[in-house]
Amino acid sequence: MIQKFRWRFIIISILSLALVLFVSIGSLVYTNFSQAKNESNRVLSVLVNNNGQLTPERTRGAFDRQKTLITQDFLLGRFNPESVYQYRYISVLVDPNQKITVLNNQKIFNVSQTQIKQISQKVANGKKKRGVITIEDNLYEYQIKNTPAGEKILAFLNTSLIYEKSWMLLRLATLLGCAALIFFAIILIIVSKYAIxxxxxxxxxxxxxxxxxxxxxxxxxxxxxxxxxxxxxxxxxxxxxxxxxxxxxxxxxxxxxxxxxxRMNETETLTLGKVDFSEILEKTTQSFASVIKNKQLQYQVNIQKEIQVMAEEKSLTELTNILLDNAQKYCDPNGKISVKLSTSNWNKMATLTVANSYAEGKDVDYRNFFERFYREDESHNNNKKTGGFGIGLSMAKELVNVFKGKISVNYKDGQIMFVVSLHLAK
CATH class of the missing domain: 1.10.287.130 (Signal transduction histidine kinase, dimerisation/phosphotransfer (DHp) domain)
Structure with a gap:
């Protein structure tokens, strides 16, 4: 129990930190990418508004017109006109006859004029005013502006260099975040021993x-x-x-x-081995036969032979006793108790189903049935001969957990059914 609590505490703490790191790193990277996108949009806007030129002298007026917007855009940063020389771009002027009259490719490397003309003609004839294309393994964002004279100014900006900083930040932040998470997990595992x-x-x-x-x-x-x-x-x-x-x-x-x-937690140290589930269940059902007969209840047993599971013999016997005892205690008068043990090939599990008639079980909340000291009759009427203490089913769940299996309860057709699934022995 203590070790389960400790590891649950560790896992929840690590997941909480992971969530905080994810939100923090995600916000930082998102802001950085937004800043890069905003930067490329501003540069393209300056290029098309200044005849494809990008120098501090030629762009001062354009930056002044954007000053209010830039000043208000606190999170995405301010654009510095002195940094215009760092950008790599192409500017093209296309006349009304779709002929390229001016071509400025002095700010790029390894892209021929022929290639630029082909791309410019394709972009100029298209319907989009903005877009992204790939030139020599580099991403270029472009923007088109129509002049009063019927000409078109095309500006292509190499954004690979702009976004590279953001991608580098993403890689670095992810690496540092994972390292911090691992370091925190190691420290938490060590410290948790003393904390609990x-x-x-x-x-x-x-x-x-x-x-x-x-x-x-x-x-x-x-x-x-x-x-x-x-x-x-x-x-x-x-x-x-x-x-x-x-x-x-x-x-x-x-x-x-x-x-x-x-003493239930001592079962966590049990050595699990191959156990004949069928034989144990047959002995248990036989031991309850006389009690059930005296209560004039119907008793149906269907046990598949030679089912071997990974468990511990005494504990598995205790588990079957708890379920059969619970069934005979709370079965309706003249009701029916059924026990079935079978295997499932698709999930390699043995399934035990213990069901008993329970007419009043339709509106019962079964979620708390395995809680310690829980009883469905809230009055805890100790005068009832069949009254339990709300301990047996809790013990059953603990035993199933030790066997690394599953236990559940549901209600169907006037019967309450407890279903136990245990791993088949190899």
């Missing part, structure tokens, strides 16, 4: 107290039971002695269950 130590101490003391108190209570209960039986042997049997014996037996059962529950 007070909880572990309290939990262990609580278990020890329950065990010690249980053993101490057994002695007076045994004496009370023996004295009551002696009174009956002396001819003093009455409804009072019978009630005393019933309540003594009930209290003894409760103490035994509490001790078993306190």
């Amino acid at each position: 130590k007070p909880i572990a101490n309290v939990y262990n003391k609580q278990k020890q107290f329950i065990t010690n108190a249980g053993h101490e209570l057994k002695t007076p209960l045994a004496i009370i039971s023996a004295n009551t039986e002696m009174q009956e042997m002396m001819g003093n049997e009455s409804e009072w002695t019978k009630s005393t014996k019933e309540q003594t037996q009930r209290l003894t059962e409760l103490i035994n269950n509490l001790i078993a529950l306190a």
Whole structure:
């Protein structure tokens, strides 16, 4: 239990940090990419508004016109006119006859004029005013502006260089984020031992107290039971002695269950091996046959032979006893109890289904059935002969978890069904 709590704490903490890192890094990278996109849009706007030229002297007016927008755009940064020489671009002027009259390719390398003319003609004849194309393994964003004279100004900006900073930031942030997460996980694994130590101490003391108190209570209960039986042997049997014996037996059962529950975590150290599930279940069903017959209940058993599962024999026997005992306790009068054990080839599991008639189970919330001390009858009427303590099903779930299996409960056709799935032995 303590180790499960510890690892759950570690996993939740790591996932929380991972979420924080993801949001932080994602926001940073998104902002950086947005800044790069905004930067390319501004440069293209300056190019088409200044006849394809990009110099501090020629662009000062254009930057001044954008000053209000840039100043307000705090998160995406401000554009510095002094940095215009860092950009690589192509500018083309196309006359009304779709003939290229001016071509400026002095700011690029390894792109021929023929290639530029072909691309320019294709872009000029297209319907888009903005877009992205690839030239010599570089991404170029382009923008087109129509002049009053019917000419077209085409500006192509190499954005690979602009976005490379953003991609580098993404790679670096991802690497540092993963490293920070791993470092945090290592530190957390080490520190968590000391962080949960007070909880572990309290939990262990609580278990020890329950065990010690249980053993101490057994002695007076045994004496009370023996004295009551002696009174009956002396001819003093009455409804009072019978009630005393019933309540003594009930209290003894409760103490035994509490001790078993306190020791339940010791089952985590069990060595799982190959166990004949079919044989164990047959013995259990036979042991309950007389009890079920005396209650005049229908009893249907269907057990597939020679099913081997990974479990521990005594614990698996205890699991089947809990489920059968629960079924016979809460089955409706003149109802039916059915037990079925089969295998499934597709998931390599053995499935045990224990069902009993339960007419009032339609509107019951079954989500808490495996919680400790939970009982569906909220009044906890201890006068009911079949009344339990809400411990058995919790123990069943703990045992199934130790076997690395699954247990569930559902209601169908007037029956409550407990389904246990365990891994088949190889």
